[in-house]
Amino acid sequence: MKSFKLFILMTLLTGLLAAPFRASAEDAKKSDKYPLKTCVVSDEKLGGDMGEPYVFTYKDKKIKDDSGREVRLCCKSCLKDFNKEPAKYIKKIDEAEKAAKAKK
Numbered sequence: 001m002k003s004f005k006l007f008i009l010m011t012l013l014t015g016l017l018a019a020p021f022r023a024s025a026e027d028a029k030k031s032d033k034y035p036l037k038t039c040v041v042s043d044e045k046l047g048g049d050m051g052e053p054y055v056f057t058y059k060d061k062k063i064k065d066d067s068g069r070e071v072r073l074c075c076k077s078c079l080k081d082f083n084k085e086p087a088k089y090i091k092k093i094d095e096a097e098k099a100a101k102a103k104k
């Protein structure tokens with residue numbers, strides 16, 4: 001009986017803890033400022049047949065207090081290639097950002 005109560009408690013706690021994460025993920029989708037619809041490494045469409053894109057924040061260690069920037073890859077295996085030449089791929093995102101701003 002004791003373990004059953006614990007189980008209920010754990011279920012409730014996990015639900016409470018998971019809620020804010022879920023909300024922030026939805027907010028990120030709403031304010032979608034990422035300029036590219038493709039993976040910078042493979043040029044594959046993001047969120048297509050490959051499923052959910054792999055999203056992470058890249059921080060340039062050479063820049064002090066770099067707040068980081070969002071990078072979206074079509075899959076996690078592209079991360080290896082990204083890490084080989086991060087500057088090259090960041091530049092791609094920069095250029096896409098500039099192009100998106102120029103349109104407006």
Ligand SMILES: [Zn+2]
Pocket residue numbers: 039041042044073074075076077078
């Ligand atoms: Zn990929």
